[in-house]
Amino acid sequence: MSDPPLFALLNEVSIIEHLARNRLERALPEGLRVSHFVVLNHLVRMGDGRSLVRIARAVQVERPAMTNTIQKLEARGLVRLEPDPRDGRGKLVFLTPAGRAARQEAVAIAEAAVAPVAGDVSIADIESVLPVLRRLRAALDRARD
Amino acid sequence: MSDPPLFALLNEVSIIEHLARNRLERALPEGLRVSHFVVLNHLVRMGDGRSLVRIARAVQVERPAMTNTIQKLEARGLVRLEPDPRDGRGKLVFLTPAGRAARQEAVAIAEAAVAPVAGDVSIADIESVLPVLRRLRAALDRARD
DNA sequence: ACAATATAGTTCGACGACGAACAAATGCAA
DNA sequence: TTGCATTTGTTCGTCGTCGAACTATATTGT
Numbered sequence: 439m440s441d442p443p444l445f446a447l448l449n450e451v452s453i454i455e456h457l458a459r460n461r462l463e464r465a466l467p468e469g470l471r472v473s474h475f476v477v478l479n480h481l482v483r484m485g486d487g488r489s490l491v492r493i494a495r496a497v498q499v500e501r502p503a504m505t506n507t508i509q510k511l512e513a514r515g516l517v518r519l520e521p522d523p524r525d526g527r528g529k530l531v532f533l534t535p536a537g538r539a540a541r542q543e544a545v546a547i548a549e550a551a552v553a554p555v556a557g558d559v560s561i562a563d564i565e566s567v568l569p570v571l572r573r574l575r576a577a578l579d580r581a582r583d
Numbered sequence: 584m585s586d587p588p589l590f591a592l593l594n595e596v597s598i599i600e601h602l603a604r605n606r607l608e609r610a611l612p613e614g615l616r617v618s619h620f621v622v623l624n625h626l627v628r629m630g631d632g633r634s635l636v637r638i639a640r641a642v643q644v645e646r647p648a649m650t651n652t653i654q655k656l657e658a659r660g661l662v663r664l665e666p667d668p669r670d671g672r673g674k675l676v677f678l679t680p681a682g683r684a685a686r687q688e689a690v691a692i693a694e695a696a697v698a699p700v701a702g703d704v705s706i707a708d709i710e711s712v713l714p715v716l717r718r719l720r721a722a723l724d725r726a727r728d
Numbered sequence: 729a730c731a732a733t734a735t736a737g738t739t740c741g742a743c744g745a746c747g748a749a750c751a752a753a754t755g756c757a758a
Numbered sequence: 759t760t761g762c763a764t765t766t767g768t769t770c771g772t773c774g775t776c777g778a779a780c781t782a783t784a785t786t787g788t
Contacts, residue, residue, distance in 0.1 A: 616773090616774080618774075618775090644774095644775075644776090645775070645776060645777080647775075647776070647777085648774070648775050648776075651773095651774070651775080652774090670783075670784075671782075671783050671784080672782065672783045672784070673783090
């Protein structure tokens with residue numbers, strides 16, 4: 439009656455994701471959602487000037503969700519849009535200075551939010567686990583239609 | 584400019600959760616949501632005759648979400664409700680035979696859905712990873728207000 | 729016993745994400 | 759070139775989850 443190991447793993451993953459997301463959501467400044475933070479983070483780390491679809495694919499949301507997120511970020515002045523000079527359909531997303539500042543602040547908040555658990559999971563633990571998770575992620579990504 | 588290891592871990596977790604959830608959602612029979620499946624699964628594994636709040640806490644959703652989920656399950660005849668004889672406010676949730684059958688079918692579907700990734704992640708991999716994740720989950724759970 | 733507080737379940741309004749469908753622009757094929 | 763399929767970003771309708779607020783019942787403190 440016990441679960442296959444992969445189920446147990448996905449179950450843990452699901453609960454961790456939920457707890458971490460809720461925790462971060464509450465810690466972030468009023469109105470800045472986790473989805474916004476993820477996009478800001480992505481743009482800082484991978485470079486801005488990317489199209490909506492490209493960002494959407496990278497952070498695993500559908501295009502309408504990204505339209506919504508980017509509109510919120512633009513309304514907050516954290517992001518600026520320009521038409522793609524090479525593709526009349528596309529828009530390119532650029533970070534504003536305010537966007538970079540907000541991201542930096544959010545990272546600090548996020549670090550503080552997860553700090554309490556750092557004592558229970560060591561760096562070595564994490565690094566032993568990461569390769570497997572990356573492989574799992576890659577496999578799931580590949581298996582996606 | 585690189586992430587703290589714990590961030591990288593949570594990032595992988597978040598993506599894996601998203602991919603796995605989407606994949607399962609599409610594989611499940613029409614109208615049976617992942618949230619429904621999670622509840623059925625919980626009742627089979629941990630025993631039925633539990634209250635809504637208790638189930639809600641176990642599967643990490645808020646009470647209104649559980650009210651909604653249980654109402655859907657009841658409408659489908661997968662679950663039956665009885666007043667708690669020891670607490671006039673409470674309702675106890677019981678699985679119906681149809682509910683157990685639906686769960687069994689859903690488990691088979693879920694197993695088939697994740698089968699393609701089994702080749703990339705061995706049982707040994709999973710078991711090496713599980714203890715760390717459980718510790719992380721417990722830490723996050725404890726740190727929750 | 730009785731008032732104050734907490735808890736179970738629900739309803740409500742807001743919000744984010746999804747799939748479907750659309751217009752505009754691009755790419756490909758004959 | 760012209761016609762068809764693809765892609766980009768958007769809008770729309772639906773749905774699930776959340777927090778706040780409410781009723782009814784329990785529990786606690788005095």
